[in-house]
Amino acid sequence: MHETWADARLLEAVADGDRRALEVLYGRHAPWLVTRLTRRCADPTVVDESVQDTFVAVWRTARKWHGRGEVAAWIWGIGIRRLLDQLRRRPLTVPPAYEQVVVSAEEQVLLGIEYGELGPALNSLSPELRAVVQATVLDGLTTREAGRLLGIPTGTVKTRMMRAKALLREELA
Amino acid sequence: MIEAIDLVKVYGRQRALDGLSFRTGPGVTGLLGPNGAGKSTLIRTLATVLAADGGTLSILGRDPVADRLEIRRRLGYLPQEPGCHRGFTVFEFIDYVAILKELVDRRARHDEVRRVIGEVGLGEVSGKKIRKLSGGMRRRVGIAQALLGEPELVLLDEPTAGLDPEQRLRFRDLISRIGESRTVILSTHQTEDVAALCGRVVVLKRGRVEFEGTPEELRALAEGRTWLSGERAGVLSWRTGEGLFRNIGAAPDGARLVEPTIEDAYLLLLGEAAWEAAA
Amino acid sequence: MTAWHMDEDMVQRYTAGTLAATPTASVEAHLLACARCRDLIEVPRERLDRLWDGIADAVDVPVPGPFERLLRLLGVREHTARLLGAASSLRLSWLAAGALALLFTLLAARETSRWGVLFFLTVAPVLPVAGVGMAFGRGADPAHGIGLAAPYSAFRIMLMRALAVLAATAVPATVLGLPLLGQTWALAAWLLPAIALTVLSLALASWFEPLYSAAAVSSVWVLVVVGGNVREPSPVMFGAGGQLVFLILTIASGALLVARRKEFS
Numbered sequence: 001m002h003e004t005w006a007d008a009r010l011l012e013a014v015a016d017g018d019r020r021a022l023e024v025l026y027g028r029h030a031p032w033l034v035t036r037l038t039r040r041c042a043d044p045t046v047v048d049e050s051v052q053d054t055f056v057a058v059w060r061t062a063r064k065w066h067g068r069g070e071v072a073a074w075i076w077g078i079g080i081r082r083l084l085d086q087l088r089r090r091p092l093t094v095p096p097a098y099e100q101v102v103v104s105a106e107e108q109v110l111l112g113i114e115y116g117e118l119g120p121a122l123n124s125l126s127p128e129l130r131a132v133v134q135a136t137v138l139d140g141l142t143t144r145e146a147g148r149l150l151g152i153p154t155g156t157v158k159t160r161m162m163r164a165k166a167l168l169r170e171e172l173a
Numbered sequence: 174m175i176e177a178i179d180l181v182k183v184y185g186r187q188r189a190l191d192g193l194s195f196r197t198g199p200g201v202t203g204l205l206g207p208n209g210a211g212k213s214t215l216i217r218t219l220a221t222v223l224a225a226d227g228g229t230l231s232i233l234g235r236d237p238v239a240d241r242l243e244i245r246r247r248l249g250y251l252p253q254e255p256g257c258h259r260g261f262t263v264f265e266f267i268d269y270v271a272i273l274k275e276l277v278d279r280r281a282r283h284d285e286v287r288r289v290i291g292e293v294g295l296g297e298v299s300g301k302k303i304r305k306l307s308g309g310m311r312r313r314v315g316i317a318q319a320l321l322g323e324p325e326l327v328l329l330d331e332p333t334a335g336l337d338p339e340q341r342l343r344f345r346d347l348i349s350r351i352g353e354s355r356t357v358i359l360s361t362h363q364t365e366d367v368a369a370l371c372g373r374v375v376v377l378k379r380g381r382v383e384f385e386g387t388p389e390e391l392r393a394l395a396e397g398r399t400w401l402s403g404e405r406a407g408v409l410s411w412r413t414g415e416g417l418f419r420n421i422g423a424a425p426d427g428a429r430l431v432e433p434t435i436e437d438a439y440l441l442l443l444g445e446a447a448w449e450a451a452a
Numbered sequence: 453m454t455a456w457h458m459d460e461d462m463v464q465r466y467t468a469g470t471l472a473a474t475p476t477a478s479v480e481a482h483l484l485a486c487a488r489c490r491d492l493i494e495v496p497r498e499r500l501d502r503l504w505d506g507i508a509d510a511v512d513v514p515v516p517g518p519f520e521r522l523l524r525l526l527g528v529r530e531h532t533a534r535l536l537g538a539a540s541s542l543r544l545s546w547l548a549a550g551a552l553a554l555l556f557t558l559l560a561a562r563e564t565s566r567w568g569v570l571f572f573l574t575v576a577p578v579l580p581v582a583g584v585g586m587a588f589g590r591g592a593d594p595a596h597g598i599g600l601a602a603p604y605s606a607f608r609i610m611l612m613r614a615l616a617v618l619a620a621t622a623v624p625a626t627v628l629g630l631p632l633l634g635q636t637w638a639l640a641a642w643l644l645p646a647i648a649l650t651v652l653s654l655a656l657a658s659w660f661e662p663l664y665s666a667a668a669v670s671s672v673w674v675l676v677v678v679g680g681n682v683r684e685p686s687p688v689m690f691g692a693g694g695q696l697v698f699l700i701l702t703i704a705s706g707a708l709l710v711a712r713r714k715e716f717s
Contacts, residue, residue: 007487017262017301019511026504031495032483035467039476052503056510059300072484110478113456122477138477220601241717245603252597254590261594265514269538270595272531273602279530283513299512318598328601 007071015062026055029072033079040139040149046086053082073140080139084148124171129164132157174198174233174326174356175219181227182214182380189214190225191380201352203367203388204360205439206377212360213253215377216330219358220250233325246275248326249319253334258303263295263314266303270318289317293347309340316347327351329359333366345369364436367391376442383442388435395433395441400424409444458482458489467493519547523616532612535604538594539587539613546586550579551624558632573690574677576625577646578670581653583617585666589657600717607716614654618646641690644698649673651705658712 002010002024013021030051037047057078065074111122115137122130135146136157143161147154175197182190189211204212217223219232221241230237232244258266267286276282290299293313298306303314312332319327332348333341341363348370351357361367367374367388374391376384384391400406401417406428409421421441424430458466458479465471466479483490516524520537524530537543557572586592588610593599599606622643629639649669656665680689688694 016305018297019300019508020297022507022511023504026507027500028487028490030500030503032490032493034495034499035493036480036483039469039480048499048503052506052510055507059507059511060515070484072490076484107472107474107478110456110475114478114481122474134477138480222600242603245601248601250598250601252600254597255595259594262514264512266594268514269534270598270602272535273595273599273604275603277531282531283509287512318595 008067011058011062011065011071014059022055022059025058025071029075030055032072033075036076037079037083040080041083041087046083050079050083050086053085054079057082077140080141080149081145084141084145087148122168125164125167129160129167132160133164133168136161175358176231177215177228178230179228180215180218180225180230182211182218182223183226188380190218190228192228193377193380193382194228195375195382195385197356197358197373197375199352199354199356200372201348201357201359201370202373202375203371204358204375204377205362205364205367206360207362207443209379210377211380212362212377213330214380216250216328216358216360217252219326220248220252220328221245222250246322247324248328249321249324250328251315251319251330251332253330255315255318258311260302260304262300262302263290263306263317264299266314267318267321271321274322276322285321289320292320293317307340309336309343312336312340312344313347316351320351325355327355327357329357331360331362333361333363341366364434364439368435376439378443391438392433392435393438395421395438397430398422398424398441399433399437400428400430402428409440456482457486458492463489463492467495517543519543535609536612536616539592539616546583547620550583550621551628553579554621554625555628555632558628570677570681573642573645574674576621576642577649578673580614580618580621580646581649581666581670581673583621584614584650584653585663587613587617587662589662592663605717607713610654610657610716614650618650621646641695644695644702645673645690648698648701648705651702651709655705655709655712658709658715 002013002018002020005013005021005024007025007028010021010025014025033054034047034051037050038044041047054075058075061078065071115122122133125133131150132146135141135149136143139146139149141149143157144154147157150157175195177196178194180190180193181188191211193211193215204215206212214223218225218230218237221232221237221244224238233247235244237244261269264286267289268282271282271286276285287296287299290296293316295310295313295317298310303311306314316329316332319329329348333344336344345366348357348359352370352372359366359370371388374384374386374388375382376391384394399419399421401413401419402410403417405418406420406425410418413419419431419437420428421433421437421444462471462475462479466476471479483493516533517537520533523533523536528536554576557575560571588596588606590596595602599609625642626639653662653666653669656669659665660668677689
């Protein structure tokens with residue numbers, strides 16, 4: 001019965017103390033969350049703890065999701081921040097998800113679909129600039145949080161963002 | 174298991190228990206009786222909440238006055254008013270009772286709480302506030318806490334009161350299952366509960382035992398004393414759906430006898446006691 | 453909803469971590485909006501189950517309230533803190549209300565002259581009595597009926613809660629009283645009456661419902677103070693002689709309480 005419910009309804013039930021609803025949400029969202037977090041941090045123990053903290057947080061703060069946007073996006077917002085909490089004392093090199101230089105035409109098309117005009121233009125940025133853009137745009141982090149994830153000071157994040165925006169504006173113009 | 178001889182409990186001028194004797198063992202025993210018969214008083218005495226004023230009582234082979242703590246460690250009790258749950262969730266409430274039952278170690282206690290929640294089938298709502306649950310589910314919370322610590326004796330005071338028929342049905346399943354490995358004593362004034370559940374039944378009236386035996390033996394009391402007729406006959410008579418009257422008592426010659434139910438026998442017992450008092 | 457979906461090869465590479473960065477970016481944005489593709493992502497069952505067990509554990513466990521956490525900070529053991537914290541009058545709302553009442557009386561004490569201080573000295577002892585009345589017994593305890601048949605000593609719970617209530621009143625009274633009240637003797641003068649009345653309420657609770665005995669004790673107290681001072685308000689009854697009386701009352705009530713302790717189980 002719970003299995004047929006939409007995410008929004010499940011979340012409402014979770015806010016009401018329904019454990020089964022949480023279990024179903026977990027079944028739907030834990031796999032991709034684990035995978036996506038692993039792309040930000042290779043250590044499986046850290047990812048495990050982050051995922052557990054995430055769903056406990058979902059349980060406790062379900063009321064705070066105000067029906068805006070996708071539940072998955074909300075869960076990601078919680079998940080990445082839990083990961084950051086875990087990584088607080090372990091600064092990372094640039095996560096593999098952010099590295100790449102050569103892009104195929106097909107990949108360009110997909111980028112375009114997901115990110116609009118911005119997509120293909122991202123490609124022309126250097127890895128450091130792309131990393132900050134992806135951390136803020138892709139993962140929805142604040143500049144400070146992006147700094148923590150990438151292991152660079154907030155000021156550096158800001159300057160790189162500005163440069164990236166300038167370059168992208170040139171590209172799109 | 175439980176042996177009571179001539180129990181007496183007095184409240185002011187009223188003798189709630191007036192020389193009550195019975196014994197019982199493993200399985201489900203039903204205490205049947207009208208309001209004021211002493212069912213609650215007896216259950217509370219067995220739960221060591223009250224101390225009898227007279228007579229002897231042995232619970233689980235122990236003396237409730239000298240060995241009260243040891244008895245309490247081995248019993249589970251669901252009173253008519255289990256307490257006000259306020260904002261507690263199912264888990265929180267049962268966890269609280271678990272502390273009262275001296276389950277001190279947190280890990281072990283939480284495991285035990287989860288176990289009893291699972292046993293009554295409330296696993297999915299363990300995080301819900303009790304006040305948001307239906308009446309049937311709240312009762313199950315009450316039963317769950319009575320199962321903490323795997324007690325040998327489980328006392329349920331009117332556990333099916335106020336439940337609708339479907340809830341009562343599910344309840345009986347649960348209680349039957351519990352009774353398979355423990356001594357369960359439950360009080361009720363519903364004869365169907367007794368018929369469906371109990372291996373033994375004790376009928377109480379005004380603080381005394383009117384009958385003690387199996388439900389079948391109880392039913393047999395009304396054998397040959399239950400009949401149908403076109404008009405009222407005898408003291409205990411009521412209209413049935415088909416326009417006839419069902420009567421219990423000494424049947425006149427040639428009366429149309431019918432198979433008695435437990436309820437017939439129960440009414441007969443109560444009725445006779447009333448006749449005796451009037452005589 | 454976008455017009456594309458992940459193919460098997462993509463799923464396989466993304467899950468294995470070998471999908472290149474750029475398509476990964478697209479995949480991850482897509483997954484936030486597409487349940488169908490989310491279902492294609494697989495993680496070993498064993499790992500998912502293990503993680504869920506940890507979540508279920510944490511989710512069930514009740515979150516301790518602020519008072520409970522304070523008690524634990526003070527070194528009280530976890531199960532004792534839970535027992536104390538479950539009482540009606542030890543919940544945050546109650547404690548806040550009590551502190552507010554104290555604040556009010558202290559402010560009033562500064563304004564007027566002799567009645568002012570008397571006001572404080574009358575009301576302050578009533579607060580712990582009220583707190584004790586609401587700390588256990590029917591209506592205040594979450595598992596009253598059940599607790600009567602439980603092994604844990606009801607008498608012990610009662611004493612612990614009474615102590616907690618007294619402390620919960622004494623601390624704000626001192627903390628708020630020091631800056632607000634000029635005469636510091638008043639800060640000490642209310643304590644013994646408070647203790648005496650509280651112990652008396654507890655002793656009476658062996659006969660009557662805690663709520664009723666608390667109400668009775670409070671009413672009689674207020675009447676006595678008001679009656680004794682209606683002609684000439686003066687805090688003399690709180691002086692050295694008065695304190696001695698309160699001390700005797702405390703000892704007598706305490707003895708009575710101990711003698712009647714069997715009644716609580």
